[in-house]
Amino acid sequence: MRFGFGIWGLALGAMVSVGAVPLGAQEVDGARFRAPEEGTWYHPVEPEKWVHVGGVASEIDGVLTRIADAGQDRTPPDAPDYQGAGSWLAEWRAAGEKAFKEGRALEVAGDEAAAQRRFRAAVTYFLQASSPHTDDPAQRGALKRAQDSYRALAGLHPLSIEEIEIPFEDRSFKAWLHKPDIDGPVPAVVVSMGSDVAKEELLPYFEKQLAIRGIAMLSLDLPGMGTSAVWRASPDLDKLHVAAINHLRTLPDIDGRNLFLQGASFGGHPVARAWLARPELDLAGAIFMCGPVHSALVAPPEVYAHFPQFTMDGVRTRFGLEPAAGFDKIAAIAETLSLKRQGLFDGAEIATPMFAIVTNDDPVIPLEDLEALLARGNNVKRVIYDTPGHCPERDSREAMAASWIVDQLR
Numbered sequence: 001m002r003f004g005f006g007i008w009g010l011a012l013g014a015m016v017s018v019g020a021v022p023l024g025a026q027e028v029d030g031a032r033f034r035a036p037e038e039g040t041w042y043h044p045v046e047p048e049k050w051v052h053v054g055g056v057a058s059e060i061d062g063v064l065t066r067i068a069d070a071g072q073d074r075t076p077p078d079a080p081d082y083q084g085a086g087s088w089l090a091e092w093r094a095a096g097e098k099a100f101k102e103g104r105a106l107e108v109a110g111d112e113a114a115a116q117r118r119f120r121a122a123v124t125y126f127l128q129a130s131s132p133h134t135d136d137p138a139q140r141g142a143l144k145r146a147q148d149s150y151r152a153l154a155g156l157h158p159l160s161i162e163e164i165e166i167p168f169e170d171r172s173f174k175a176w177l178h179k180p181d182i183d184g185p186v187p188a189v190v191v192s193m194g195s196d197v198a199k200e201e202l203l204p205y206f207e208k209q210l211a212i213r214g215i216a217m218l219s220l221d222l223p224g225m226g227t228s229a230v231w232r233a234s235p236d237l238d239k240l241h242v243a244a245i246n247h248l249r250t251l252p253d254i255d256g257r258n259l260f261l262q263g264a265s266f267g268g269h270p271v272a273r274a275w276l277a278r279p280e281l282d283l284a285g286a287i288f289m290c291g292p293v294h295s296a297l298v299a300p301p302e303v304y305a306h307f308p309q310f311t312m313d314g315v316r317t318r319f320g321l322e323p324a325a326g327f328d329k330i331a332a333i334a335e336t337l338s339l340k341r342q343g344l345f346d347g348a349e350i351a352t353p354m355f356a357i358v359t360n361d362d363p364v365i366p367l368e369d370l371e372a373l374l375a376r377g378n379n380v381k382r383v384i385y386d387t388p389g390h391c392p393e394r395d396s397r398e399a400m401a402a403s404w405i406v407d408q409l410r
Contacts, residue, residue, distance in 0.1 A: 041076045042310050043088055043131060050128065052394075053201055054120025059099075063091045063125070080313070083138055092129035093142050096122045100149055112156045119156070122149035123200050132196040132314035133225050134323065143198065143226060150176070150200045159211055161203075166220075168243040174227035175199065175220040175244060180211040184253030187260070187284070187409055188216035190244045194265030194391075196314040198226050208395075209402035216254060218244055222267060224318035232320035235336045238270035238278065245274075245281055257284065258409050262401060264289035265364070265391055266318070269337065272373055275354055276344040285353040285408040287401045290391040293373050294340040296364045301327035304334075345372050353379040355404045357397045361388035 039045040047060045070086020071077025078088040103118030126146035130139045154161035160179040165172045176199060180186060189210065191202055199219035206217040220240060223231040228240055241261055249256040261283060263271040268291020275286040304312060304327040316325050319333045339345060354377050358365055367384070374380045383400060385392040 041078045042080055042308075043078050043128075044308075044310065049394075050124050052204055053124045053127070054117070054203075055124035056121055059095060059121065059125075063095050063128075066091050080310075089129050089138055089142065092125050093145070096125035096129060096142070096145055096149070099125060100145070100152070103149075103152060107152075107156065116153055116156050119149050119153035120203075122146075123153065127198055127201060130198070132310050132317075133198060134313055134317040135229075136323075146198065146200050147227070150203075153203075159207070164218075164247075166240075166243050166247045168231075168240060171230060173220070173230070173240060173243075175218050176202075178203070178206040178211070178217045178219070179253065180214050180216060182214050185255040186214055186216050186253065187258035187405065188218060188248050188254050189260040189262050189287075189405060190218045190220065190241055190248070191262045192220055192222055192241065192267035192270065193263070194267055195222060195225070195318050196311065197265070197267070200226075205394075205398045205402075209398050210405075213402055213406050215402065215405060218248060220244055222270075222318060224320060225314075233318045233333065233337065235342060236273070237337060238274040241270045241274055242278060242281065245283070259283055260285045260287065260405055260408070262287035262289070263291060264394075264397075265291055266315075267291065268365075269293060269339075273339055273342075273344065275350065275352060276339060276347070276373075276376065277342075279350070279352070283352050284410055285355065285405065287404065288354065288356045288373070289397060289401075290358050290362055290365050292337070292364045294338045294345075294369050295366050297334040297338040298341065299331070299334075301331040304330050340372065345375065347376060349378050350376045351378060353381075353408050355381045355383075355401065357383045357385075357392055357400065359385045359387055359389055359392055362390050364390055 045064065047057065050060050051057055066086060067088055068077050074082060080088070083089045099118045099122035103115045103122060106115035106118060123146050126142050126149055129142035130146060133139060133143055151163060154163070159181055162177045163174055164177050166175055191205070193201065199221050202217070202219040210217050221228040223233055223237065223240060231240065245259055245261070248254045248259055261271045261274055263269070268288045271286050271288050272291060272293050274281060312330065313323065315330060316323060319330065321329055335341065354374060356370060356374060358370055360367065374382070381404065
Protein backbone atom coordinates (compact mmCIF):
# COMPACT_ATOMS: atom_id res chain seq x y z
CA MET A 1 0.00 0.00 0.00
CA ARG A 2 1.31 3.44 -0.93
CA PHE A 3 0.04 6.87 -0.02
CA GLY A 4 -0.24 9.28 -2.93
CA PHE A 5 0.36 12.99 -2.56
CA GLY A 6 -2.75 14.62 -3.98
CA ILE A 7 -3.87 18.18 -3.39
CA TRP A 8 -3.75 18.98 0.31
CA GLY A 9 -6.63 21.07 1.58
CA LEU A 10 -9.74 22.15 -0.23
CA ALA A 11 -9.29 23.92 -3.52
CA LEU A 12 -9.84 27.60 -3.00
CA GLY A 13 -12.79 29.30 -4.55
CA ALA A 14 -13.23 33.04 -4.56
CA MET A 15 -12.05 34.91 -1.49
CA VAL A 16 -14.18 37.89 -0.58
CA SER A 17 -13.59 40.68 1.88
CA VAL A 18 -16.91 41.96 3.14
CA GLY A 19 -18.19 44.59 5.49
CA ALA A 20 -21.15 42.53 6.64
CA VAL A 21 -22.33 38.99 6.03
CA PRO A 22 -25.89 37.85 5.26
CA LEU A 23 -26.51 35.45 8.08
CA GLY A 24 -28.37 32.19 8.03
CA ALA A 25 -28.55 29.53 10.69
CA GLN A 26 -25.42 27.36 10.71
CA GLU A 27 -25.27 24.10 12.57
CA VAL A 28 -22.35 23.06 14.75
CA ASP A 29 -21.62 19.75 13.03
CA GLY A 30 -18.45 18.00 14.16
CA ALA A 31 -18.73 15.50 11.33
CA ARG A 32 -17.60 18.30 8.99
CA PHE A 33 -14.58 19.28 11.10
CA ARG A 34 -12.15 17.04 9.27
CA ALA A 35 -11.77 17.43 5.51
CA PRO A 36 -12.46 14.22 3.52
CA GLU A 37 -8.93 14.17 2.11
CA GLU A 38 -7.53 13.83 5.65
CA GLY A 39 -8.73 10.23 5.65
CA THR A 40 -10.60 7.99 8.06
CA TRP A 41 -7.78 6.97 10.39
CA TYR A 42 -7.64 8.17 13.98
CA HIS A 43 -4.94 10.69 13.02
CA PRO A 44 -5.51 13.09 10.12
CA VAL A 45 -3.30 12.03 7.22
CA GLU A 46 -1.85 15.23 5.72
CA PRO A 47 1.39 14.42 3.88
CA GLU A 48 1.60 17.72 2.00
CA LYS A 49 1.31 19.61 5.27
CA TRP A 50 4.12 17.52 6.76
CA VAL A 51 6.34 18.24 3.77
CA HIS A 52 5.54 21.93 4.25
CA VAL A 53 6.82 21.75 7.84
CA GLY A 54 9.98 19.88 6.89
CA GLY A 55 9.32 16.21 6.18
CA VAL A 56 10.51 14.28 3.14
CA ALA A 57 7.78 12.89 0.88
CA SER A 58 9.37 9.47 0.35
CA GLU A 59 10.03 9.04 4.07
CA ILE A 60 6.47 10.05 4.95
CA ASP A 61 5.12 7.59 2.40
CA GLY A 62 7.26 4.86 3.89
CA VAL A 63 6.08 5.53 7.45
CA LEU A 64 2.41 5.53 6.45
CA THR A 65 2.85 2.36 4.43
CA ARG A 66 4.51 0.55 7.34
CA ILE A 67 1.71 1.61 9.69
CA ALA A 68 -0.94 0.46 7.22
CA ASP A 69 0.77 -2.89 6.61
CA ALA A 70 1.31 -3.56 10.32
CA GLY A 71 -2.19 -2.46 11.24
CA GLN A 72 -4.24 -4.59 8.89
CA ASP A 73 -5.83 -6.36 11.87
CA ARG A 74 -6.54 -3.10 13.73
CA THR A 75 -9.38 -0.67 13.14
CA PRO A 76 -8.17 1.90 12.43
CA PRO A 77 -4.58 0.87 11.59
CA ASP A 78 -3.23 3.78 13.68
CA ALA A 79 -5.35 3.03 16.75
CA PRO A 80 -3.87 5.18 19.55
CA ASP A 81 -4.10 2.52 22.26
CA TYR A 82 -1.46 0.44 20.46
CA GLN A 83 2.11 1.79 20.69
CA GLY A 84 4.18 -1.26 19.79
CA ALA A 85 6.04 -2.12 16.60
CA GLY A 86 4.26 -0.80 13.52
CA SER A 87 2.16 1.68 15.50
CA TRP A 88 1.74 5.34 14.62
CA LEU A 89 3.82 6.46 17.56
CA ALA A 90 6.59 3.90 17.12
CA GLU A 91 7.03 4.41 13.37
CA TRP A 92 7.04 8.20 13.49
CA ARG A 93 9.37 8.23 16.49
CA ALA A 94 11.80 5.87 14.73
CA ALA A 95 11.77 8.14 11.67
CA GLY A 96 12.44 11.13 13.92
CA GLU A 97 15.35 9.47 15.69
CA LYS A 98 16.90 8.49 12.37
CA ALA A 99 16.60 12.01 10.97
CA PHE A 100 17.98 13.54 14.17
CA LYS A 101 20.98 11.21 14.21
CA GLU A 102 21.70 12.02 10.57
CA GLY A 103 21.40 15.73 11.35
CA ARG A 104 23.97 15.48 14.10
CA ALA A 105 26.38 13.59 11.85
CA LEU A 106 26.02 16.21 9.12
CA GLU A 107 26.55 18.99 11.65
CA VAL A 108 29.77 17.37 12.83
CA ALA A 109 30.86 17.00 9.20
CA GLY A 110 30.36 20.72 8.68
CA ASP A 111 27.39 20.48 6.27
CA GLU A 112 25.08 22.84 8.12
CA ALA A 113 22.52 23.21 5.33
CA ALA A 114 21.99 19.46 5.09
CA ALA A 115 21.94 19.18 8.89
CA GLN A 116 19.19 21.79 9.04
CA ARG A 117 17.08 19.78 6.59
CA ARG A 118 17.41 16.63 8.69
CA PHE A 119 16.57 18.47 11.90
CA ARG A 120 13.47 19.91 10.18
CA ALA A 121 12.46 16.39 9.23
CA ALA A 122 13.06 15.20 12.78
CA VAL A 123 10.82 17.97 14.15
CA THR A 124 8.08 16.96 11.73
CA TYR A 125 8.24 13.25 12.54
CA PHE A 126 8.44 13.67 16.31
CA LEU A 127 5.44 16.00 16.19
CA GLN A 128 3.46 13.31 14.40
CA ALA A 129 4.56 10.70 16.93
CA SER A 130 3.35 12.96 19.71
CA SER A 131 0.01 13.96 18.19
CA PRO A 132 -2.54 14.82 19.48
CA HIS A 133 -0.12 15.81 22.26
CA THR A 134 -1.95 14.32 25.23
CA ASP A 135 -0.55 13.57 28.67
CA ASP A 136 0.31 10.03 27.59
CA PRO A 137 3.97 9.54 28.65
CA ALA A 138 5.05 8.23 25.25
CA GLN A 139 3.44 11.16 23.45
CA ARG A 140 5.02 13.62 25.85
CA GLY A 141 8.39 11.97 25.30
CA ALA A 142 8.03 12.33 21.53
CA LEU A 143 7.06 15.98 21.90
CA LYS A 144 10.17 16.59 23.98
CA ARG A 145 12.23 15.09 21.15
CA ALA A 146 10.51 17.50 18.73
CA GLN A 147 11.59 20.34 21.00
CA ASP A 148 15.15 18.96 21.12
CA SER A 149 15.19 18.82 17.33
CA TYR A 150 13.88 22.37 17.01
CA ARG A 151 16.59 23.52 19.40
CA ALA A 152 19.20 21.84 17.21
CA LEU A 153 17.71 23.45 14.12
CA ALA A 154 17.66 26.86 15.82
CA GLY A 155 21.37 26.59 16.54
CA LEU A 156 22.13 26.32 12.82
CA HIS A 157 19.45 28.57 11.36
CA PRO A 158 20.68 31.71 9.55
CA LEU A 159 18.03 33.78 11.34
CA SER A 160 17.85 34.24 15.09
CA ILE A 161 15.69 31.63 16.88
CA GLU A 162 15.89 31.79 20.66
CA GLU A 163 14.11 29.77 23.31
CA ILE A 164 13.01 32.24 25.96
CA GLU A 165 11.41 31.98 29.40
CA ILE A 166 8.30 34.10 29.96
CA PRO A 167 7.34 34.73 33.58
CA PHE A 168 3.74 34.09 34.55
CA GLU A 169 2.25 33.90 38.02
CA ASP A 170 4.93 32.23 40.17
CA ARG A 171 6.36 30.17 37.31
CA SER A 172 7.39 30.59 33.70
CA PHE A 173 6.82 28.96 30.32
CA LYS A 174 9.03 28.58 27.28
CA ALA A 175 8.38 30.03 23.85
CA TRP A 176 10.37 30.46 20.64
CA LEU A 177 11.34 34.00 19.64
CA HIS A 178 12.22 34.29 15.95
CA LYS A 179 13.82 37.53 14.78
CA PRO A 180 14.53 38.86 11.27
CA ASP A 181 18.03 39.78 10.17
CA ILE A 182 17.65 43.55 10.51
CA ASP A 183 18.56 46.07 13.15
CA GLY A 184 15.95 46.41 15.88
CA PRO A 185 13.72 47.22 17.48
CA VAL A 186 11.34 45.26 15.25
CA PRO A 187 7.58 44.60 15.30
CA ALA A 188 6.50 41.22 16.63
CA VAL A 189 3.50 38.93 16.45
CA VAL A 190 2.60 36.33 19.10
CA VAL A 191 1.20 33.24 17.36
CA SER A 192 -0.60 30.13 18.56
CA MET A 193 -2.40 27.40 16.67
CA GLY A 194 -5.06 24.76 17.28
CA SER A 195 -5.57 22.37 20.15
CA ASP A 196 -3.47 19.70 18.43
CA VAL A 197 -0.76 21.89 16.83
CA ALA A 198 2.51 22.55 18.66
CA LYS A 199 4.49 25.78 18.43
CA GLU A 200 7.34 23.94 16.67
CA GLU A 201 5.16 23.74 13.55
CA LEU A 202 5.19 27.48 12.86
CA LEU A 203 8.66 28.07 11.41
CA PRO A 204 7.52 28.18 7.75
CA TYR A 205 5.26 31.15 8.53
CA PHE A 206 8.17 33.11 9.94
CA GLU A 207 10.53 32.19 7.11
CA LYS A 208 8.12 32.69 4.21
CA GLN A 209 6.07 35.67 5.33
CA LEU A 210 7.31 37.47 8.43
CA ALA A 211 11.11 37.59 8.26
CA ILE A 212 11.11 39.10 4.78
CA ARG A 213 8.86 41.87 6.10
CA GLY A 214 11.08 42.57 9.11
CA ILE A 215 8.64 41.11 11.64
CA ALA A 216 9.58 38.93 14.61
CA MET A 217 7.45 35.98 15.69
CA LEU A 218 6.97 34.54 19.15
CA SER A 219 5.36 31.09 18.98
CA LEU A 220 3.81 29.58 22.08
CA ASP A 221 1.77 26.53 23.02
CA LEU A 222 -1.79 26.80 24.24
CA PRO A 223 -2.43 26.01 27.91
CA GLY A 224 -2.43 22.27 28.47
CA MET A 225 0.14 21.53 25.80
CA GLY A 226 3.91 21.37 25.32
CA THR A 227 5.82 23.90 27.38
CA SER A 228 2.53 25.45 28.54
CA ALA A 229 1.20 22.20 29.97
CA VAL A 230 1.37 23.37 33.59
CA TRP A 231 -1.73 25.48 32.93
CA ARG A 232 -5.00 24.18 31.52
CA ALA A 233 -7.88 25.82 29.72
CA SER A 234 -9.84 28.32 31.80
CA PRO A 235 -12.19 31.22 31.05
CA ASP A 236 -9.12 33.47 30.73
CA LEU A 237 -7.60 31.35 27.98
CA ASP A 238 -5.61 34.39 26.79
CA LYS A 239 -3.58 34.52 30.02
CA LEU A 240 -0.32 33.22 28.51
CA HIS A 241 -0.70 35.43 25.45
CA VAL A 242 -1.04 38.47 27.70
CA ALA A 243 2.09 37.43 29.57
CA ALA A 244 3.93 37.04 26.25
CA ILE A 245 2.93 40.51 25.06
CA ASN A 246 3.98 42.06 28.35
CA HIS A 247 7.32 40.24 28.26
CA LEU A 248 8.06 41.32 24.69
CA ARG A 249 7.71 44.93 25.80
CA THR A 250 10.68 44.43 28.10
CA LEU A 251 13.02 43.35 25.29
CA PRO A 252 15.17 46.13 23.75
CA ASP A 253 15.20 44.59 20.27
CA ILE A 254 11.38 44.42 20.06
CA ASP A 255 9.23 47.43 19.14
CA GLY A 256 6.73 47.57 21.99
CA ARG A 257 4.41 49.89 20.04
CA ASN A 258 3.95 47.34 17.28
CA LEU A 259 2.86 44.09 18.89
CA PHE A 260 0.23 41.81 17.39
CA LEU A 261 -1.65 38.66 18.39
CA GLN A 262 -2.51 35.95 15.88
CA GLY A 263 -4.21 32.60 16.32
CA ALA A 264 -5.92 29.92 14.27
CA SER A 265 -8.51 27.31 15.24
CA PHE A 266 -8.51 26.96 19.04
CA GLY A 267 -5.57 29.39 19.06
CA GLY A 268 -7.95 31.99 17.65
CA HIS A 269 -10.00 31.99 20.85
CA PRO A 270 -7.39 33.70 23.07
CA VAL A 271 -6.79 36.27 20.33
CA ALA A 272 -10.49 37.08 20.23
CA ARG A 273 -10.69 37.25 24.01
CA ALA A 274 -7.68 39.54 24.35
CA TRP A 275 -9.08 41.84 21.67
CA LEU A 276 -12.42 42.05 23.47
CA ALA A 277 -11.27 42.12 27.09
CA ARG A 278 -7.75 43.61 27.22
CA PRO A 279 -7.71 47.19 25.89
CA GLU A 280 -4.79 47.90 28.22
CA LEU A 281 -2.57 45.72 26.01
CA ASP A 282 -2.66 48.49 23.39
CA LEU A 283 -2.10 46.00 20.59
CA ALA A 284 -1.25 47.27 17.13
CA GLY A 285 -3.64 44.63 15.80
CA ALA A 286 -5.16 41.18 16.17
CA ILE A 287 -5.53 38.42 13.57
CA PHE A 288 -8.30 35.92 14.26
CA MET A 289 -8.59 32.74 12.19
CA CYS A 290 -11.44 30.24 12.47
CA GLY A 291 -11.54 29.87 16.26
CA PRO A 292 -14.47 28.94 18.50
CA VAL A 293 -16.02 31.88 20.34
CA HIS A 294 -19.55 30.79 21.28
CA SER A 295 -21.76 28.29 19.43
CA ALA A 296 -19.25 25.43 19.33
CA LEU A 297 -18.54 26.01 23.02
CA VAL A 298 -22.14 25.87 24.23
CA ALA A 299 -23.23 22.91 22.13
CA PRO A 300 -24.94 20.04 23.99
CA PRO A 301 -22.63 17.18 24.99
CA GLU A 302 -23.86 14.84 22.25
CA VAL A 303 -22.59 17.24 19.56
CA TYR A 304 -18.99 16.61 20.62
CA ALA A 305 -19.42 12.92 19.85
CA HIS A 306 -19.45 13.82 16.15
CA PHE A 307 -16.05 15.54 16.22
CA PRO A 308 -13.03 13.33 15.45
CA GLN A 309 -11.81 11.30 18.43
CA PHE A 310 -8.30 12.63 17.72
CA THR A 311 -9.52 16.21 18.20
CA MET A 312 -11.51 15.49 21.34
CA ASP A 313 -8.61 13.57 22.91
CA GLY A 314 -6.49 16.70 22.50
CA VAL A 315 -9.28 18.87 23.89
CA ARG A 316 -9.61 16.64 26.96
CA THR A 317 -5.93 17.19 27.69
CA ARG A 318 -6.12 20.97 27.20
CA PHE A 319 -9.11 21.00 29.56
CA GLY A 320 -7.27 18.96 32.20
CA LEU A 321 -9.65 15.99 31.93
CA GLU A 322 -8.94 12.29 32.13
CA PRO A 323 -8.66 10.42 28.80
CA ALA A 324 -11.99 8.68 29.39
CA ALA A 325 -13.88 11.82 30.46
CA GLY A 326 -17.36 11.97 29.00
CA PHE A 327 -18.69 14.61 26.67
CA ASP A 328 -20.73 16.09 29.51
CA LYS A 329 -17.51 17.05 31.28
CA ILE A 330 -16.09 18.53 28.08
CA ALA A 331 -19.27 20.54 27.58
CA ALA A 332 -19.20 21.86 31.15
CA ILE A 333 -15.73 23.35 30.67
CA ALA A 334 -16.29 24.48 27.09
CA GLU A 335 -19.31 26.51 28.14
CA THR A 336 -17.16 28.61 30.47
CA LEU A 337 -15.04 29.65 27.46
CA SER A 338 -17.95 31.17 25.54
CA LEU A 339 -17.09 34.83 25.01
CA LYS A 340 -20.79 35.63 24.75
CA ARG A 341 -21.51 33.95 28.09
CA GLN A 342 -18.60 35.93 29.57
CA GLY A 343 -20.39 39.10 28.50
CA LEU A 344 -17.63 40.18 26.14
CA PHE A 345 -19.79 40.65 23.05
CA ASP A 346 -21.25 43.71 24.77
CA GLY A 347 -19.27 46.75 25.80
CA ALA A 348 -17.46 49.83 24.59
CA GLU A 349 -16.30 50.29 21.02
CA ILE A 350 -12.90 48.75 20.26
CA ALA A 351 -10.36 50.77 18.28
CA THR A 352 -7.70 48.04 18.03
CA PRO A 353 -7.57 46.82 14.40
CA MET A 354 -8.88 43.30 13.85
CA PHE A 355 -8.42 41.05 10.81
CA ALA A 356 -10.68 37.97 10.73
CA ILE A 357 -10.15 35.11 8.26
CA VAL A 358 -12.69 32.28 8.09
CA THR A 359 -14.53 30.01 5.66
CA ASN A 360 -18.16 30.46 4.73
CA ASP A 361 -19.29 27.28 6.51
CA ASP A 362 -17.04 26.37 9.43
CA PRO A 363 -18.45 24.00 12.08
CA VAL A 364 -16.41 25.82 14.73
CA ILE A 365 -17.15 29.48 13.88
CA PRO A 366 -20.55 30.08 12.25
CA LEU A 367 -20.78 33.41 10.46
CA GLU A 368 -23.30 34.72 12.98
CA ASP A 369 -20.70 34.14 15.71
CA LEU A 370 -18.14 36.04 13.64
CA GLU A 371 -20.45 39.03 13.29
CA ALA A 372 -21.25 39.02 17.02
CA LEU A 373 -17.53 38.89 17.81
CA LEU A 374 -16.66 41.79 15.52
CA ALA A 375 -19.64 44.00 16.34
CA ARG A 376 -17.71 46.11 18.87
CA GLY A 377 -14.85 46.91 16.50
CA ASN A 378 -14.57 50.12 14.51
CA ASN A 379 -11.52 49.01 12.48
CA VAL A 380 -12.33 45.52 11.28
CA LYS A 381 -11.47 43.60 8.11
CA ARG A 382 -13.03 40.26 7.19
CA VAL A 383 -11.93 37.76 4.58
CA ILE A 384 -14.31 34.88 4.08
CA TYR A 385 -13.18 32.02 1.86
CA ASP A 386 -15.92 30.80 -0.44
CA THR A 387 -15.40 27.21 0.62
CA PRO A 388 -16.78 25.11 3.48
CA GLY A 389 -14.84 23.40 6.24
CA HIS A 390 -12.70 24.28 9.24
CA CYS A 391 -10.06 26.95 8.60
CA PRO A 392 -8.81 28.26 5.26
CA GLU A 393 -5.67 26.89 3.64
CA ARG A 394 -2.61 27.91 5.63
CA ASP A 395 -0.22 29.49 3.12
CA SER A 396 -2.68 31.98 1.64
CA ARG A 397 -4.19 33.03 4.96
CA GLU A 398 -0.74 33.56 6.46
CA ALA A 399 0.39 35.65 3.49
CA MET A 400 -2.64 37.90 3.95
CA ALA A 401 -2.03 38.14 7.68
CA ALA A 402 1.61 39.18 7.27
CA SER A 403 0.73 41.80 4.67
CA TRP A 404 -2.01 43.18 6.93
CA ILE A 405 0.43 43.44 9.84
CA VAL A 406 2.68 45.69 7.75
CA ASP A 407 -0.30 47.92 6.94
CA GLN A 408 -1.10 48.39 10.64
CA LEU A 409 2.39 49.38 11.83
CA ARG A 410 2.37 52.52 13.94
